[in-house]
Amino acid sequence: MYGQVSGDPGAVGDRLVGAVVQQPALLVAVAVAAVVALVAGVYLLRRFTAPASERFVAALEDLDETAVLMHPNPDPDAMASAMAVATLAESVDTDATIQYPGQIRRSENRAFEAVLECEFDRIVTDIDLAADEVVLVDHNEPRGFTGADGIEPYAVVDHHPGDGEGRAFTDVRPDHGSCSSILAEYLADGGYGKGGDRPLPSRLATGLLYGIQSDTKSFTRGCTSAEFDAASYLFPAADADRLNRIANPEIDDETLEVKSRAIRRRRVDGPFLVSHVGSIDTRDALSSAADELVRLEGITAAVVTGEENGELHASGRSQDDRVHMGKTLEVAFDGLEDASFGGHSRMGGGRVPLPDGGQTGPPELATDGGSTELHTQLFAAMNGEL
Numbered sequence: 001m002y003g004q005v006s007g008d009p010g011a012v013g014d015r016l017v018g019a020v021v022q023q024p025a026l027l028v029a030v031a032v033a034a035v036v037a038l039v040a041g042v043y044l045l046r047r048f049t050a051p052a053s054e055r056f057v058a059a060l061e062d063l064d065e066t067a068v069l070m071h072p073n074p075d076p077d078a079m080a081s082a083m084a085v086a087t088l089a090e091s092v093d094t095d096a097t098i099q100y101p102g103q104i105r106r107s108e109n110r111a112f113e114a115v116l117e118c119e120f121d122r123i124v125t126d127i128d129l130a131a132d133e134v135v136l137v138d139h140n141e142p143r144g145f146t147g148a149d150g151i152e153p154y155a156v157v158d159h160h161p162g163d164g165e166g167r168a169f170t171d172v173r174p175d176h177g178s179c180s181s182i183l184a185e186y187l188a189d190g191g192y193g194k195g196g197d198r199p200l201p202s203r204l205a206t207g208l209l210y211g212i213q214s215d216t217k218s219f220t221r222g223c224t225s226a227e228f229d230a231a232s233y234l235f236p237a238a239d240a241d242r243l244n245r246i247a248n249p250e251i252d253d254e255t256l257e258v259k260s261r262a263i264r265r266r267r268v269d270g271p272f273l274v275s276h277v278g279s280i281d282t283r284d285a286l287s288s289a290a291d292e293l294v295r296l297e298g299i300t301a302a303v304v305t306g307e308e309n310g311e312l313h314a315s316g317r318s319q320d321d322r323v324h325m326g327k328t329l330e331v332a333f334d335g336l337e338d339a340s341f342g343g344h345s346r347m348g349g350g351r352v353p354l355p356d357g358g359q360t361g362p363p364e365l366a367t368d369g370g371s372t373e374l375h376t377q378l379f380a381a382m383n384g385e386l
Contacts, residue, residue, distance in 0.1 A: 052171045053189035059155055059169040060085075061092035065131040066154065070120075072102035072144030073284055076112045076246070077178050080211030081137040081157065083118070083204055084183035088190065091198075097130035099123050101145035106284030108214065111249035115242050116207050126151060138179040140164030140172055143340070157182055160344065161326075174344075177222040180211035184230035194236060205237035210246050221319075221346045258285035259292055262304050266293065267375050271320065272382045273302040274375045280306040286315035287349070294319060301325065303332075303378050307354065314341065315349045323382050332381035 050058075060066065068085045070078040082098045089096035099121045104113055113120065123129060126147030133154035134142070140156045141164035142148040155166035159176040176182060187193065187208075193200035212231055216223040219231070261277040273293055280286065286304045293302040300320035306313055314333075318325040326343030329350055333339040341350030380386050 051189055053186035056155065056157070056169050056171065056186060057088055057092060057190060060089045060094050060135075062168070063089075063094045063131075063133050063154070065095040065097070066133045066135050067130040068096050068098045068135045068137060069129070069142065069153075070098065070100040070137060071139035072100070073106075073109075073282075074100045074102075074104060074120075074138070075106075075109055075211075075214065076207070077180050077211040077215040078138035079109070079112055079118060079120070080204075080207035081179040081183045082120075083116075083207050084180070084187060085135055085137055085157070087192075087201070087204055088186060091190065095131075096135075097121060099128070099130060101143075101148075103282065105254075105282035106288065107249040107251055107255060108246065109284065111246045112207070112210065115245045116203050136164070136166070137183075140170075161342075175224060177224050177227045178212045178215040178230075180208040180215070181224075181226045181230040184208050184212075184234055185226070188233050193233060200234075200237045202237050202239050203242075205234045206239045206242045206246075209234040209238045210243055213243075213247075222344060254281050255285045255288050258306065259289045262289035262293055268299070269379045269383075271298060271300040272323075272379055273299045274378045275302075275304050276372070276374070277304060277306045280308050280313070283308055283313045283315070283349075283351075286313055290315040290317045290347075293317075301328075301382050303329070303382075305374070311351045311353050313349070313351045316343070316347065318346050318348075322384065328378075328381045331386045332377045334386075 066089060068082045070082050086096040086098055098119070101123050104110055104120070112118070121130065123145055125145055134151055135155045135157070136142065136153045137157050139160060140158040140162040142151040142153065153164065153166045155169040156164055156172060157179060158164070158172045159174060159179045159182060160172070161174040162172065164172070171182065173182060187200065188196070190196070190198070192198045209231060212227050213219065216227055219227060258277050258280055262275040265277060266273050266275040273296065275289070275293065277286070277289065283306070286306050289304045290302055293299065293304065294317040301316070301318040301323040303314055303316040314329055316325040316329055318328070324345040326345065326348035329341040329343065329348045333341050333350065333352055336352045339350065339352040341348065343349055377386070
């Protein structure tokens with residue numbers, strides 16, 4: 001039972017005030033405690049109610065160094081977002097190293113890296129990470145390298161659906177068409193660019209603008225008002241010549257060959273298309289082929305599959321409101337061990353290990369592109385029959 005104070009409440013209060021007044025040291029201690037409590041309260045309130053941009057920069061400021069991690073085989077949206085994070089980290093004296101697993105092989109992606117003179121470090125295992133604290137951009141769960149499952153991100157900035165979170169900060173906006181538009185908002189809030197007290201580097205503005213353009217297929221796919229607002233903000237500082245050089249790179253032989261096989265081996269069921277291209281050297285070629293095939297007259301959704309390093313990879317594109325491509329691939333490959341597929345309504349992809357590391361060939365796949373059980377599953381998924 002709690003103790004009780006006897007006597008007149010007013011008299012008790014007078015005695016307490018008198019005791020404090022008679023002891024200056026106690027008075028100072030009470031005043032200091034009150035100020036500390038007020039400051040702490042204001043800090044906590046600001047920390048949790050401030051705009052995402054301020055909370056993100058505050059989280060970066062708490063670090064001496066960080067590894068800014070892109071998803072495997074990063075695209076322009078991921079690369080530009082990582083560049084923006086590094087710029088924000090630099091503003092609070094935090095060392096940031098941009099890293100990625102996989103390879104940068106697609107022509108557009110290699111052109112982005114070369115034209116903007118990017119410095120990215122490739123990793124193979126978690127031991128290669130440049131810092132203990134990791135910031136994920138354009139994906140919300142680490143993947144694509146040995147030890148990825150054991151990484152607990154410090155912060156996450158992404159526009160893909162998923163359950164991944166950062167210990168200190170999380171900003172996942174599936175309603176946005178690009179991650180670059182989120183980072184552009186952070187920069188604008190931080191005073192970069194026109195009207196701010198910090199210049200917006202042309203190289204960074206160019207990268208973010210192209211990241212938005214690439215992920216929204218020139219502002220025609222999955223685009224929101226956030227992308228247009230970001231583009232308006234970035235455009236004055238962007239370099240038109242560099243944008244053109246990134247957007248129109250030379251096409252390598254591998255990509256051209258995969259596109260050719262995808263066209264020859266295509267199978268069509270109404271407005272849906274599936275094609276298996278066999279062995280590939282880079283999965284980015286599948287994305288290029290899928291982009292090309294979904295543009296065919298009468299086609300509203302397309303999936304291209306291929307084999308690399310003992311795994312079956314798939315890349316899909318949809319212009320059909322009835323076909324959510326990310327969910328379509330998840331359903332089509334559901335039940336296969338260690339399958340990892342997903343994505344947006346308009347685009348998706350993923351991978352699944354092949355039996356014996358692919359030594360016995362892909363299950364139920366015809367090397368000549370003929371109809372297979374996999375084709376049947378993919379068509380059924382696109383038709384909403386699974």
